[in-house]
Amino acid sequence: MNILIAAAVGGVLALISLIGGVAAYQGQTDGVPQNSLYNYAAN
Amino acid sequence: MSPRLRRHAPDVVLSVVLALLVLGPLEISRGFALRGDMVFVPHAPWKGAYLGLDGSVPRSVPMDAVIWLLDQLAPGDLVQKAILLVALVVGGLGAARMVAPARVLPRAAVIIAFVWNPWVYERLAIGQWACVVGYALLPWMVLASVRLRERRPHGWAACIVLLGLSAVCAPSVGLVALLTCTAVVVVRPRWRALVGLWASGLAVNLPWLVPSLLSPGGITASDAQFSSFAARAESSLGVWASLLSLGGIWKTSIVPPERTMTVIVLLSCLVTVIALSGLRIAVRANDRRTILALGLVAGVSFALAALPTIGWVGTGLGHLSTVVPGAGILRDSNRYLAPVVLLLLPGLAAAVGWLQDQIRPGREALLSVVVLVVLLPILCLPSMAWGLHGRLAPVRYPAEWSSVAADLQSGKGSTVVLPWTGSYRGFAWNRHQAVLDPAPRYFAGDVLVDDRVFLNDRVLPSEDDYLKSVGAALTSPDASAALRALGVGRVLVEKGNGVDPGQVPSGRVVHDGPLLMLVDLGQPADSVRARPPAGWVLASDLIALLMVLFGVALIWRRSM
Numbered sequence: 001m002n003i004l005i006a007a008a009v010g011g012v013l014a015l016i017s018l019i020g021g022v023a024a025y026q027g028q029t030d031g032v033p034q035n036s037l038y039n040y041a042a043n
Numbered sequence: 044m045s046p047r048l049r050r051h052a053p054d055v056v057l058s059v060v061l062a063l064l065v066l067g068p069l070e071i072s073r074g075f076a077l078r079g080d081m082v083f084v085p086h087a088p089w090k091g092a093y094l095g096l097d098g099s100v101p102r103s104v105p106m107d108a109v110i111w112l113l114d115q116l117a118p119g120d121l122v123q124k125a126i127l128l129v130a131l132v133v134g135g136l137g138a139a140r141m142v143a144p145a146r147v148l149p150r151a152a153v154i155i156a157f158v159w160n161p162w163v164y165e166r167l168a169i170g171q172w173a174c175v176v177g178y179a180l181l182p183w184m185v186l187a188s189v190r191l192r193e194r195r196p197h198g199w200a201a202c203i204v205l206l207g208l209s210a211v212c213a214p215s216v217g218l219v220a221l222l223t224c225t226a227v228v229v230v231r232p233r234w235r236a237l238v239g240l241w242a243s244g245l246a247v248n249l250p251w252l253v254p255s256l257l258s259p260g261g262i263t264a265s266d267a268q269f270s271s272f273a274a275r276a277e278s279s280l281g282v283w284a285s286l287l288s289l290g291g292i293w294k295t296s297i298v299p300p301e302r303t304m305t306v307i308v309l310l311s312c313l314v315t316v317i318a319l320s321g322l323r324i325a326v327r328a329n330d331r332r333t334i335l336a337l338g339l340v341a342g343v344s345f346a347l348a349a350l351p352t353i354g355w356v357g358t359g360l361g362h363l364s365t366v367v368p369g370a371g372i373l374r375d376s377n378r379y380l381a382p383v384v385l386l387l388l389p390g391l392a393a394a395v396g397w398l399q400d401q402i403r404p405g406r407e408a409l410l411s412v413v414v415l416v417v418l419l420p421i422l423c424l425p426s427m428a429w430g431l432h433g434r435l436a437p438v439r440y441p442a443e444w445s446s447v448a449a450d451l452q453s454g455k456g457s458t459v460v461l462p463w464t465g466s467y468r469g470f471a472w473n474r475h476q477a478v479l480d481p482a483p484r485y486f487a488g489d490v491l492v493d494d495r496v497f498l499n500d501r502v503l504p505s506e507d508d509y510l511k512s513v514g515a516a517l518t519s520p521d522a523s524a525a526l527r528a529l530g531v532g533r534v535l536v537e538k539g540n541g542v543d544p545g546q547v548p549s550g551r552v553v554h555d556g557p558l559l560m561l562v563d564l565g566q567p568a569d570s571v572r573a574r575p576p577a578g579w580v581l582a583s584d585l586i587a588l589l590m591v592l593f594g595v596a597l598i599w600r601r602s603m
Contacts (some may be wrong), residue, residue, distance in 0.1 A: 005408035009415050016310060016422045023301040024426040 051136075053147050054154060058135030061158045062128050065167075067430035074437025075120045076430070077478040078469075079170025083123040085440065087111045088487040091577075094584055095254025097489060098574040100506050105250040105584065106173055106211055107484070120437065127172060131158055134179030141182045141385070142392035149392035152417040155181070156314060159420045160292030161302060162380055164427045168297040168434055170479070171378070171426055177209050177216030180382045184209070184220050185385060188227035189333055191236060196601055202240065203594035207247040207587060214372050215379070217248045221384055222343060227336040228292055246590045249583035255369065257580070259573035259583070266361040266504045271496075272375040273351040275509060278308040282352045286345065288312045288423075289384065292377050297434075299426035301471075311423045317416060318387035321394030329389055341386035346381035438473050440485070443556045447535070448486050452552055456532025456567030457489040458482075462542045463517050465497040471539055482535060489570070491531070509572045522548035525562045530570030536560040 044052070069076045075083050093108040095101035113122045138148040138157035166174045184205045191198030202224055209220030221244040228236055245252075255479055274291035276282040277298050285291030288311030301307045326334050351357040351374075364370040373379070395416055402409045415422075424431045451458060460482045469475040483490040494510050496503040505511045509529075516525035526534070526548060534550065536542050538558055547562060554561040 001406055002408035006411055007404065009408070009411040013415060014309075015113070016419075017425075019304060020301040020423060020425050023304050023307070024299065024302070024432060027405050 049137075053152055053400070054136055054139040055132075057151055057154050058132045058139075058158070061135060061155065062131035064428055065131060065158065065163075066127055066429070066435060067126070067428070068433065068436040069430050070124055072437055073120055075123060076127075076435040076437055077473050077481065078168065078171075078434060078476050078558040080479050081167075081170030081172050082121075082479050082481045082484055083119045084114075084481055084485040085108070085119045085187075085445075085476075087119065087484050090483075090487075090489075092483070092489075094580060095251065096574060096577055096580055097260055098507075098509065098572045100258075100494065101251045101254045103173070103213070103231045104408075105587075108215065109211055123172075123553070126176065127167075130172075130179040131163075134158060134175075134182065137179065137182030137186070138388055140186060141388050142500065145392040145396055146399065146524055148413055148417055149395040149425060151390045152395040153392050155417060156318070156387060156420050157384055159424060159427055159542075160384065161288060161299070161311065161424060162377075162384070164299055164424060164431060165290060165292040165297060168299075169292060169294055171213075173212040174216055174378055174381070177220065178384075179214035180205055180209055180212075180220065181223060181382060181385055182388070184223050185227055185333070188224045188336075191224075191240070192228045192231050192233065192332075197598050199239070199320045200594040200597035200601075203243050203247070204591055204598070206240075206244050207591035210244075210247045210250070210587065214248070214251050215375075217244070217251075219344070219379060219382060220244075220374065221248075223340050226340040226343075227333060229335045230332045230339070236399075237385070243590060250580075250587050252470050253540075253583035254575050254580050256501060257575035259575065262331050264382045266358075266365050267501060268364060268371055268374045268503060269351045269360040269376075270354075271498055271501065271503060273357050274348055274377040274380075275352075277302045278305045278307050279541075280312075283349065284308050284312055286349055286377075286380060286545060287315050289315075290378060291348070291380075293375060299424060299432075301424065301426060307423050310419065314391070314423070315387060316392045316418050318390035321390035321392070321397065324397055325389040325393035328393065334389055337382075337386040337389070340382045344379050344382040348371060348376045348383075351376045373510075434476070436474075440481075441472050441558055443558045444485060446556075447554055447559050447561055450561055451486045451533070451535075454529050455563075456527075457491050457570060458486065458533040458535050459513060459517070459526060459531050460533060460548065461517075461536045462492060462540050463493045463514055464541065465495050466492050467497075468531040468540050470537070470558075480537070482537070486535070503592070512571075515547075517546075517548070523550055527564055527567045528571075530567050530572065532564055532567040534562040536562070536566060 063070055066430055089109065089111055091097045092099055093111055095104040135154040135158045138153045142150060142153050154375055163175060187198060187201035187205050191202050210217035224240055228240060272293045274282055274286055275293055275295060277285045277290050282291055285308060288308055290406065292298065314434040322334065324578055351360055395413060398413045398416065430436055460480060466479055467477045468480050469477055480492045482520040491510060491513055493514060494505050494507055516522060516529055534548055536547055538560065546565060550562040552560065553563050
């Protein structure tokens with residue numbers, strides 16, 4: 001039982017870290033346009 | 044170590060560690076984080092505008108006066124670092140205090156969920172630090188309101204002080220604090236207490252209310268402001284999923300990259316679902332009335348945040364704001380989402396506590412599930428680490444700003460800042476990040492900046508009639524003469540922000556450097572700007588100050 005739980009938690013942890021971490025690091029977007037709402041400053 | 048200290052030590056350590064992780068580079072080196080509305084300067088010169096005396100829209104009254112006061116004690120960058128650090132630590136401790144009987148892991152879960160969430164990220168990223176300070180006071184507001192409702196010592200005094208501090212932060216923060224306090228008290232109606240509460244709430248909010256209402260020119264609202272600043276979808280899951288996971292700010296360019304991914308928003312919603320599920324246990328174990336009150340506040344807050352996203356509601360509210368003075372305070376609806384977190388805290392603590400109870404011999408690994416739930420907000424928002432992934436990295440003002448500040452020391456009418464295209468700038472020395480022009484706070488005298496808001500698809504008009512006149516003067520054939528007639532004696536050009544040299548009114552060039560140019564237009568006429576009556580404004584400040592001091596004195600006396 002313990003091994004199953006640990007494996008499941010480890011898997012979920014790895015998956016979230018991978019998806020979120022890579023997106024955060026690369027600034028990846030999922031199709032939502034990134035617009036600049038101030039005229040001269042895009043960030 | 045005393046038992047009390049030993050009990051709170053993990054909360055203090057976790058709150059400090061989280062605050063340091065969130066603020067990151069800002070806390071380890073000198074300089075300013077300048078982003079969006081977050082503007083601090085080395086030593087702000089005193090101005091009547093900080094109290095709303097100059098006739099401009101009192102957007103940061105009286106917070107600017109408080110910052111000026113703090114600037115007298117320490118350099119501006121240290122003031123900024125201290126305020127942000129203390130706010131996040133105090134917020135984390137307040138969240139833990141709200142679920143006080145809970146064990147260490149449930150308390151850790153609520154501290155993390157309170158400090159590390161999309162709402163805090165997005166407010167810091169857009170520079171609304173005062174909203175974050177007000178947010179940090181909310182758990183303490185709940186605790187004080189419970190004391191008031193239950194007629195326990197310090198209830199009244201703590202409520203008055205916290206309402207006063209919230210009103211200092213921003214008008215919207217003052218409103219949210221009053222809403223929270225009212226909801227907690229109203230679930231066990233004590234009408235005298237409610238009347239007293241609203242009277243106190245009104246008194247401490249007078250410093251921004253009086254200049255707004257008595258401003259001779261009035262404040263002109265735009266009917267497009269609600270739809271322009273309505274909450275928005277961050278991912279393909281839509282705006283409701285964004286709001287349920289505490290995100291959905293209108294300005295999509297500052298949304299953390301991972302929040303645009305469907306799976307991450309879905310997982311963030313899971314934190315909300317877990318917390319809401321835990322409420323069933325929390326209601327059985329805790330003060331049922333307070334949880335009901337938190338549900339009431341969360342419901343109203345969610346409605347305020349979500350309703351403007353419905354097309355016709357946003358349009359209707361926009362029209363309403365042009366006829367009802369002050370209704371514009373409800374724009375940027377995502378700001379009002381903050382109290383939803385308060386409802387999630389007891390639920391999350393109860394859910395984590397329940398999970399912890401399921402750990403038995405043979406199922407010890409369930410502890411890893413508990414830890415996963417506790418850490419889920421961080422895992423879903425890695426961009427928040429290290430100063431929002433570098434977005435809060437400090438910069439220093441160029442030496443040229445300090446040299447021009449010396450030129451502007453002697454008073455000779457107002458100074459107009461160019462470009463006259465909105466209040467936000469993208470300075471190369473600030474990594475081109477959008478920031479509210481620091482000039483009005485940095486330089487002495489009446490420094491005028493265009494207050495129109497330039498969006499991608501529209502321009503929200505100025506809310507200040509005098510600034511509209513200045514804008515018109517700048518486009519007149521003899522701009523120098525037209526500006527002098529309005530009481531403007533100088534023009535400051537912030538280079539690198541799109542000013543065409545041909546647009547600069549003619550005059551004597553006092554300074555022409557790589558970043559700034561200062562032009563003397565000649566002797567100006569007396570300023571024609573209409574100002575609210577100073578006596579009324581100062582009286583309102585005095586009333587609010589006395590109220591807060593009265594509350595502090597009451598707490599002090601009873602603690603002795």
